[in-house]
Amino acid sequence: MSGRLFVVGLGPGSPDQVTPEARAAVAEAKFFYGYKPYLDRLDLTPEQVRVASDNREELSRAEAALAKAAGSETVAVVSGGDPGVFAMAAAVCEAIEAGPAAWRDLDITIVPGVTAMLAVAARAGAPLGHDFCAISLSDNLKPWDVIEHRLTAAAAAGFVIALYNPISKARPWQLGRAFERLRAALPAGTPVIFGRAAGRPDERIETMTLAAADPERADMATCVIIGSAETRLIARGERPPLVYTPRSFVPASQ
Amino acid sequence: MSGRLFVVGLGPGSPDQVTPEARAAVAEAKFFYGYKPYLDRLDLTPEQVRVASDNREELSRAEAALAKAAGSETVAVVSGGDPGVFAMAAAVCEAIEAGPAAWRDLDITIVPGVTAMLAVAARAGAPLGHDFCAISLSDNLKPWDVIEHRLTAAAAAGFVIALYNPISKARPWQLGRAFERLRAALPAGTPVIFGRAAGRPDERIETMTLAAADPERADMATCVIIGSAETRLIARGERPPLVYTPRSFVPASQ
Structure with missing residues (x-):
């Protein structure tokens, strides 16, 4: 052979x-x-x-x-x-x-x-600078309730979340439901990055808050990164903000 | 400027x-x-x-x-x-x-x-083929109990886990404790990959079960990937086994 x-x-x-x-x-x-x-x-x-x-x-x-x-x-x-x-x-x-x-x-x-999340993260700053997870939002190969459970568990444990396969013609509502779930677990101001076609001529990187996150901004070529409660923006005047998650984590109770 | x-x-x-x-x-x-x-x-x-x-x-x-x-x-x-x-x-x-x-x-x-986990995964098969997370095991910048909590949450939710910074001279016991924690949450036969220096001349990729996982096999240049309960081995005679996590997930109760 x-x-x-x-x-x-x-x-x-x-x-x-x-x-x-x-x-x-x-x-x-x-x-x-x-x-x-x-x-x-x-x-x-x-x-x-x-x-x-x-x-x-x-x-x-x-x-x-x-x-x-x-x-x-x-x-x-x-x-x-x-x-x-x-x-x-x-x-x-x-x-x-x-x-x-x-x-x-x-x-x-x-x-x-x-992989896409690394390219998108590089264009935005360092959103994956702390513990993170990657979840495929497609429910073709696993039940939707498993996905919702994982989203909630990841947000509660403090992981930044990278979503692959966020939306398609056959799966139009899942990303909106994911945002609803995450709004119950994370601050309204948590940064959400929609990274489309990173590094290509048709690249589009948009950052908004979780409260304002609009599933319509995603398509099949988009990787969506949802910050943790620690993820921050650095304003830079006319340049796009840097989005990053600090390396350090200090629990609120300490 | x-x-x-x-x-x-x-x-x-x-x-x-x-x-x-x-x-x-x-x-x-x-x-x-x-x-x-x-x-x-x-x-x-x-x-x-x-x-x-x-x-x-x-x-x-x-x-x-x-x-x-x-x-x-x-x-x-x-x-x-x-x-x-x-x-x-x-x-x-x-x-x-x-x-x-x-x-x-x-x-x-x-x-x-x-990044290291992708290179290690490629040498082993496709252990990151399903939802996964990446955790730095260093407790220099976050408390150890936060790390333990994240390990448990990730394993319980069905994520494959990639561990960065698993061990160092100043942090000798953390990886062993992590394995102890995970043995309480995952089957004894769950595959664990120790991936050292992937793609370099001194590369060493070893797969063992979680029950047998030995922290001594890791050093600072190692990325450790711990499977989920779904992660499997394909024996290939004299070739090393392929370790992979199926794309599909069917909950045990179904």
């Missing part, structure tokens, strides 16, 4: 945020599986082959890529951001566990990337 | 995981502030100046870098991994908030990087 599979993170979108390791994996592979907007970012030769699929077909995409690699090919599955964060690496693992034994013999390399 | 400050993430250690954006910022800056092992990674010209400081002097390092930039210089503060995750970006923001008004006028660019 000489097949090889790369699972590659292309970063948030800017070519300047693609690692040399990711670039080398793309140069080495012959077949590329992914959601079309990610495949469109690749600068391929005429010999390299794109196989595009829809963004809700992760498992069948992983299976197709593994089957191709098992035919002694060099294959890349591509993700935006980092492949291990709500992206293709887990889908590939699921497919391997359920698939033919031969898939376990494949040479598999997962290439990490800059 | 023409001073410029870059806060640059150099990634986990391999030059192949340094983004082109980080490389460009390093090429542009003249003065470099950081912990010496990170400064040692830079390939500088004779005109570029390193100012090394100890790893517990983040705030004074940030102040020195800001003061230098305010003298119309181009300055870089460097971090390993991503500067926004338990690293220099928050220290720079703290210094700006408390410092002279002129520091708010500086042109500040934060350059994200691949």
